[in-house]
Amino acid sequence: MSRPLVALAAAAFAILGGLPLVVMLARVEAADLAGLLDARTLELFGRTLWLGLGSAGLALLLGAPFGFLVARTDVPGAAWMRPLGVVPLFLPPLLIALTWTVLTGARGAWPAVLVLGTGTFPLVAVFTARAFERIDARREEAAILLGGTRGALAASWRLVAPAALCGACLSFVFAVNDFSIPDYMSWVGPKFNVYADEVFATWGQTSSPGRAVAAALPLVALTLVSLLPALALRRRGALATLDSDFQRPRPLPLGRWRWPAAGFCLAVLAISVGVPVGRLLYEAGGGADWSVAGLRGAFSRALELARDDLRNSLLLSAAAATLVVPVALVLGHALERSRRARWLEPLVVLPLGVPAILFGIGIIAVWNHPATASLYDGPGMVVLLFAGRFGAFAVLIAAGAVASVDPALEDAGRTVGAGPARRLLRIVAPSTAASLGGGWLLVFVLSMRELDAAIFVPAANATAAFRVYNAVHFGRDDFVAALALLLTFLIVLPGLAWALLGRRRLEVLP
């Protein structure tokens, strides 16, 4: 790989994702670190750990069997249940929480775990499904011959477990950084406070940025510690199971367990997708006075009031995702192929490990200068923010895809005189197109949902996520429900279009 090209991509990534964090960390002084973890904050921290472990545990409990069933068995409806299983990631968790509290009245710490666990189970499910698919048919047949289906499953689980745990680590990261769900779910009865609350409250309280950044450091450390094993597991998962003469395994027959298994999958989908989306449809149509005319009216109103915001969200998110793809291709290739570049991997995930508020304020510190004023004031800043904050996902997905490309192909290109960039474009990019598309899609989806860091960027005001959250404040009515559904539809749209029109399936895993 061409060093200048890697340096260019690394510099772009560092400016987008790293610089805002470096600038913020530089504001911390020694005095800010004093008394960072006292008895009160340690208790918050302990509760945060409990919440994260509980959510990740539930995500594992639901996601691993779901992923296995829809990817590797003859469970009825697997073809449509599998893509549907990703939808919870597209729904704002607060909408899921609102639905379940309205329907069940459930409050407290355990319901918070339930909401976060069911909202993030697709992370485990997609990792598990992908890992099961990567088990070579010959290896599985050998295991069946020696130990029957049960023996084959036991052997498979050893290969799949790292991938499933990788998804659980990500679920943990999502849960420990969320304070809105624990806060919302405990608004009646004993309060369930978590450490992410402390970070936000300190920003509101103190005019000393160093102190506020310091308050975030324990959470940053916890997040990174949970991401590092995920990175190690990713590397193992990426390298362990595929080679060039890979044979795709056949679906495992479930026999009399087919329908109970389908029931389990349907129950998981009902809890995580069906009920929240159904409730939104019910509210959009007027609730108890539901009618098609009411539904149509609510959507018309939502479109009329938020058309510009929806268009902005689409354009800005698509631009960010497009900007990230070439950088991800170069960096992902370097991470996978070059030993020297592997140390970059922990740095690449750094933007994922910091609280959104810290990243958002870092963006102001880096870009609000006379020389960059027009960029800072305009929508381009939102694109850079989205790209910096979520670009790591695309890089990791690209790296995972490069691992599946036979290096001999690139060597062949080198021998006929193709330069590094040409090999990347002509050999690697076509072979990894589905993963590059998946990276694009993931950055797009996360950008469409983003609010917490975007609040600090001027032009992010006119986005659909902003509009939904501001409207939710005044209660859930038909307008809010219709707007939330429109936003969800737009988030799903590119993936849906690819599924309908694309010849290959998108790969969204490293």
Added chain:
Amino acid sequence: MPRLLALLACCLPLLTVASCADADAVVLYCSLDQVHSEELIREFERETGIRVRAEFDTEANKTVGLVERLRQERARPRCDVFWNNEIAHTVRLAEEGLLASYDSPSAADIPAVFRDPQNRWTGFAARARVLIVNTDLVQPGEVTGYRDLLDPKWIGKSAVARPLTGTTLTHAAALYEVLGEDGARAFWNEVKDAGVSLAQSNGQTMRLVSEGELAWAFTDTDDFNVALDKGAPVDVVYPDQDGLGTMVIPNTVCVLKDAPHPELARKLVDWILSKDVEAKLAASRSAQIPVRGDVPHPDNVRTAADFKVMDVDFVAVGRAMEERQAELKEMFLD
């Protein structure tokens, strides 16, 4: 390489086109809810021909987003006017030297208690901290003031937003000035120890009472009015009419020091502080309380002359805010 560069080049125009900001517009940071303020801002544009680039806070951020942005942008201010839906953070910004002095002619008849002695900010269109009661669950006269939160019969049936952000924080901090430090500290400790339900926001307390999940709760008059508008079985109680009085929190507006468009900023402030806008805010869904006695208002909007108002020194509340926040965080975030 050429193709990769071509691909990168494709992204750049997109970014460049997307980066064209409206440089001639007056920049307004507005923490009054977007649904209440957006139409008024458009009206200003229609009336004056001056374009406004309005940027809003989200309910989730409770003004922290915009205030923090103003601080972080200090080196290169890009905001001209800050319209805050409360007062404590504005006082803090003034104390930090971020605000310019401007004596708006529109503010001449606004009572002195709502004006900064140095003209760095002006208060207008207030909200009151009231009790929203579900009329199916609470009899008239059953709840009258802030101490009812501690009555065992209401534990689990009443709520207040957690006093760490927004108007509830300002209210909590104001109690330190009104009851004295020991009195307020003792009260908030009692709230915590009694297990009073602590909601996420005033909007949520309003929803819980509207839906009958709670019997009553503290909220702001604009939130109460939304519930009333939706036909919920609710009524309002102006608390502590025989004691401390009801806390009233005005919106505040100010011009930023070194604002990029100072002339336009002053025009916008004059317009926002006009009686006409205050009347429109009173007539709007947010039912803001005019701070001037002669501003027309609908029957459902009471003015400060109609009830006993808590006597609060806003400047003192704002100055002590960081200290109060720290104490309340120790108390309620554990």
